[in-house]
Amino acid sequence: MPPALDLFGAQTGNCFRAAIALEEAGLAYTPSLVDLASGAHRGPAHLALNPRGRVPVLVVRHGADQNGADELVLTQSNAIALWADVQARGALLPRDSVARAIAVDRWLFVVTDIIILNGAAFRLQRAGLPKDARAPLEAEATGALADFEDLLGDRPWLGGETFTLADIAGYTIARHYQAALDWARLPRLRRWFEAAGGRPAVQRGLAAFG
Ligand SMILES: N[C@@H](CCC(=O)N[C@@H](CS)C(=O)NCC(=O)O)C(=O)O
The missing domain is CATH 1.20.1050.10 (Glutathione S-transferase Yfyf (Class Pi); Chain A, domain 2)
Known part of the structure; x- marks a missing residue:
């Protein structure tokens, strides 16, 4: 079973980068809007994912129930993009x-x-x-x-x-x-x-x- 992917972000360049990489890699994910205007990125729920209070954040959940087991949290747009490339077996970087x-x-x-x-x-x-x-x-x-x-x-x-x-x-x-x-x-x-x-x-x- 592929991992469940949750992408937390907003309408910003860094978040678009992460979303575009997941899309280009053909990976299914659930986007969730973090309302920066109301400070949701500084609330406890988001800080638990990224203590720096920034977006994007990608949460990757493996495991049979995909419910917190083997959770991977990525907080850098380019790390998310690189992770997407690896998952898609080099779709976003040449192999040569x-x-x-x-x-x-x-x-x-x-x-x-x-x-x-x-x-x-x-x-x-x-x-x-x-x-x-x-x-x-x-x-x-x-x-x-x-x-x-x-x-x-x-x-x-x-x-x-x-x-x-x-x-x-x-x-x-x-x-x-x-x-x-x-x-x-x-x-x-x-x-x-x-x-x-x-x-x-x-x-x-x-x-x-x-
Ligand atoms: N190096 C990070 C930068 C993340 C970043 O600065 N995100 C901005 C939005 S584009 C943010 O969360 N700003 C909220 C704040 O600084 O309060 C990345 O590439 O993901």
Whole structure:
């Protein structure tokens, strides 16, 4: 019996990433909306799953009754995405070692050089700092996204010929910065962005939390 999967999240890029990965991997899961506006992520039920009070959270329940036995709790969107790839036997990363290394390189570029900047900018905003204070972070993030233009070249996806975790991470953050990108000067990025956004699994993931 496959494990029962519960994905707790909201309409945010990190949560979309986790949902899209599960969808692309063909894994059945139950999404549950955590109402960030009312502070549900800081309530006891959610803190019991993730003491940091963040979303997404994936709860994987194995065992005959799927009722708490052998429970696995993942609290990082990219860990959830990687777990989904393993469950789907490499559906989201190439098996060939060179192609896989390139896809992982692109994936981590997105995570460590772009998404992290967005997270830092959000924290500055929450701390009440003016827009000017976070502008350099936003500029660095959109500049790195524009670098996809060269990374893509004539290939369909960020890692090469197949859609991978790099595209899931890249699409969710590009979508966040959609209004800030100079699309007229980024035709390859636009072609990639439209192709990723047109995938049925991506659309289902974006709709997971309502
Ligand atoms: N590194 C984490 C970041 C998770 C995160 O920051 N989630 C945000 C929503 S996108 C959150 O829970 N924010 C609520 C808060 O900070 O109070 C991941 O990739 O999943």
